[in-house]
Amino acid sequence: MAHTSKILLLGSGELGREFTISAKRLGAKVIACDAYENAPAMQLADGCEVFSMLDGNALRAAVLKHKPDLIVPEVEAIRTEVLAELERDGFAVVPSARAAQLTMNRDAIRDLASEELGLTTSRYRYATSLNEVKVAADYAGFPCVIKPVMSSSGKGQSKVSSEVELEAAWDYAVANMRGDRARVIVEQFIDFDYEITLLTVRHKGGITFCPPIGHRQERGDYQESWQPAVMSQGAFEHAKAMAAKVVIALQGEGRGWGLYGVEFFVRGEDVIFSELSPRPHDTGMVTLATQKLTEFDLHARAVLGLPVPDMIAASPGASSVILADRDSDLFGFEGVDAALSVDESIDVRLFGKPTTRPFRRMGVALATAENTDKAREHAIAASSRLRIRYDR
DSSP states (O other), X not given: OOTTOEEEEEOOSHHHHHHXXXXXXXXXXXXXXXXXXXXXXXXXXXXXXXXXXXXXXXXXXXXXXXXOSEEEEOSSOSOHHHHHHHHXXXXXXXXXXXXXXXXXXXXXXXXXXXXXXXXXXXXXXXXXXXXXXHHHXXXXXXXEEEEESSOSTTTTOEEEOSGGGHHHHHHHHHHTOXXXXXXXXXXXXXXXSEEEEEEEEEETTEEEEOOOEEEEEETTEEEEEEESXXXXXXXXXXXXXXXXXXXXXXXXXXOOOEEEEEEEEEETTEEEEEEEESSXXXXXXXXXXXXXXXXXXXXHHHHTTOOOOSXXXXXXXXXXXXXXXXXXXXXXXXXXXXXXXXXXXXXXXEOOXXXXXXXXXXXXXXXXXXXXHHHHXXXXXXXXXXXXXXXX
């Protein structure tokens, strides 16, 4: 793959922004696409296109217009059957059209992991109506988790403790789903000790794993992450084996090269597969502070066919998100100086999103320290000092 490769980036949020920086540093040209103007990656890209990723005709038109060397999805909600057609026509989809198709929907990736590959998962069933939700919850048991088969950043997810809560959870899931399928997964709630993201890089030289990333979620969305997460060597080896198995299965007709964010629940020595994203992961923002090669650098190297190290080391570090609490297109940030004064190891990344909405991630505070506990303290302190000022 030439260093002057043209990349069509499908989705231009904060992850796409950092990937654009990494890819351009390696000589690539990036055309950033999203459903709204002035998205974060567009501000740094060589060109941009504004259209819905679920508009198959617009997606195909953008590809035929730019004739990219690589089509790189950054979001889940994409007309994946068009990606498959484009791949058959000779375009390179990262990591593959099969990966995009199976991971766009939680039902497809869960069935692959559980039914085809035999990975350990929670008990689960699907539902397309409230009555089916009740049957599925009876199978999974209480407490259970209900979430749309297609959504992003945990939207539409609820933990349900009893039958009286099912209708509200169903309504919330349908209201926050992406795409056009009113379908949810109802799964057993795992009483885990902790959960991790295992960044798994498939590249021309094989498979490389980053040190595990621990994270804390609220409303199904990550609030802070830290690396390296403490886990036993046995559990780590088990997670690596499962991650390798599933990323190889996602290759399809493509090369399968790229970075995957594979999520696991860990309970003692038991490792339970949760979800997978065939792209940089939001919890992996912490690698901007902890790794010499960030998750975005690794993704860019892998998809461009450039060397990736066999081993990745990480210094103790943490990230803590900065959230909006209302809708606005007139806002600014206060307290950046205060946030950066917490400790010399602090850094702040503001994403450049043009509008806010409740619980939207607008930035992240990053910290390194002698251990992850101290790094988490510093990152949380920094993010708490940085505030969004609304002008209306």
